[in-house]
Amino acid sequence: MLFTIFATITVAGAVAAMSLRNLVHSVLALTLAFAGLAVVYLQLGAQFIGLAQILVYVGAVAILIVFAILLTRDAEATPKFIVDRSWKSSGAVAIASFGVLAWAIHHSAASRHAVPPQPEATMQQIGNGLMMRFALPLEIIGLLLTAALIGAVTIAIHEKQETR
Amino acid sequence: MLGEGIAKGLVETARNFFGSYFTKDRLTTVQYPEERLPQFEAARNFPFLVYDGGDWQAGLRCVGCQICEKECPPKCIYIEKSKDKKPDAVGKLQFYPAVFNIDVSVCMSCQICVEVCPFEAIKMDTEFELSTDDRFGGLLWDKAQLAKSNEHYRKIHPTEAAEVDARLAEEKAKVDAKVKAAAENKTTPTSPGAVQPGSGASSTQ
Amino acid sequence: MVETADQLFVILQHWLVGHAPASLRSILSVLLPVIAILVVFGLLFAITTILERKGLGRIQNRYGPNRTGPFGVLQPIADAIKSLTKEDVVPQAADKIVHFLAPVVLVLAAFSIYAVMPVGRNMVLANLDAGVLYFFAVSSVMELTIFMAGWSSRNKYSLLGAMRAIAQMISYEVPLILASITVIMAAGSMSTVTIVEKQAGFTGILPHWFVFTPWGFAGFILFMIAATAESNRSPFDLPEGESEIIAGYYIEYSGFKFALFFLGEYLGMFAISGLGITLFLGGWSAPLSFLTWLPSYLWFFAKLLAMIVVFIWIRGTLPRMRTDQLMNFAWKFMLPMTLLNLVTAGVWRFLPGGLLRWLVCSFLVVVPYVLLGRGLMQGWKLEKRVYRFAE
Structure with missing residues (x-):
């Protein structure tokens, strides 16, 4: 249940980061995705990774991107959402690689274990x-x-x- | 060494902090509504109308000549001159202001009305807490609110009031002497040529 | 009796949870400490505002607020009513959603820091294995909210203030974390509870606080300097310099949102003071062995108030720094000092106890301090200012 909520938040953040027109909004959405990911880590019991994710990605990387955007060019003037051939082809490549990975994971021996032995870290x-x-x-x-x-x-x- | 100045500063502020609890002289703030600084004698804020004697309506020095109304730069004075004459403090018949209003919110405390008044009838008050919750009617002061006794004037501006009193007394003495001389002239009509021109000149003044 | 007084709130919580219906128990056992944190630190905020105004007033030989209630003690209530009833103005050009989110996220982050703060024996909301890391992770979210506030307001001054704040907070986060790593090394744990427990013992009547070691003392001072910069307080208050950029990143906030920013800032200050107390001043442990009969939470809050007083004292003393001085101080003094302090802590760990250890480690702290301080002050000469264009 909780996993569904945070996974949705993460994916929504990632989608918003790609589709929003305003660059700063994209960065904030990306930060949301990072934070959602961190919560998922924490839920899996990986405390160190989760907190390091917040500290490094939310705290430092997001700020770094913000600085980069504000210092290089006008954050307001963003081009229109363009759907051209390169976008289509790259989308096809992305879907194909996702399909291959999903198929491989689904059929691999690692996913056969019903309950993988969880190492205490x-x-x-x-x-x-x-x-x-x-x-x-x-x-x-x-x-x-x-x-x-x-x-x-x-x-x-x-x-x-x-x-x- | 690095940090020396910071330590010195911290000691100084600590001294200020604790000193302010022990030495009253350190605290320069005057707790205004409860404590007040004495006012300067020349302080002025808003004009008032001077009256002599006990009754303010009879004793007003103002004769409604409207000079101050005309001279007032922000035009905060409004006067209506009376049609009739009433006896003033000494019993002489005079015109009087039927309406005399000053708008507190417009007055700029310039004292020009005081300087132009030939009758020493308008003076500056030191009162400065004039605020009110009614910003139209409450700030328009009429004759009754403006009238203050000569004693009040003597109290707030003693030096100035003494000068004014002396001047008025001198003028009064002059007038009295003139009246007396005129009365003497009337009683002794045997020597009209010697006194007449002088009294005639003074009457035209 | 002493034990009961010490554990009063823990017992109270168990009692309340025990009397609740079974379905609510798990929620209630989390909710109660959260409410306690909200109430206690909210009240502390109110107390601090009046303390700060009175203290600064006295430092400047003024009375401070003394009109509301006896000695002005009801001033926080008057302030609260005022800020709650004020109109909430949002600039027309502002990015409405981000503008609204910034203060909310700031206060949320500021409050969630307190989850790992041990305010007394057995009085911590979450005993995380990585408590100190959690602290720094959450406080780094506050930087982002400051950027959100500054950017969404569409105001030159607020953007300048936000950029200054971020630059400053990132620069001082490095020495802050490095200074606390010494304690993590010594305690061998990142859990705040374990760190406090390591300091709870006594030698004779003196406690085992980390501040009473050469590296701990230097670390504490460095930590507090960095903490002052992190919480944007004087003399590091460039991001909100009233005289240059009016109020920095929260210039376009009014009414309740402004109050939220104010609250967030003070909560950040309490949190970082609390971490300083946990790391170096023994958390809730008593300062002398014969004072242990006083409840542990009292000691924590006494220390916290002492830290707040020091913060106010420093604010009343020091003028604001210039940006170049700020950055020079961070990278040329704080960073090398904290790195050397790390080495000192290591040396302390591996030398056998005794006078020699004290001498060596004190030497390792004092000599770099003197040399670095001299290096930092080299360019500082008091001379008549020469203007190139103004004359």
């Missing part, structure tokens, strides 16, 4: 896993992000000197 375990077993990947990702950050700062500083 507490915060402690996630923390231990990240710090022990997956410490190296985590460090590498951290390094990558730091490099990206420094790169962004370098670009920003360079631009500033040019304009002066």
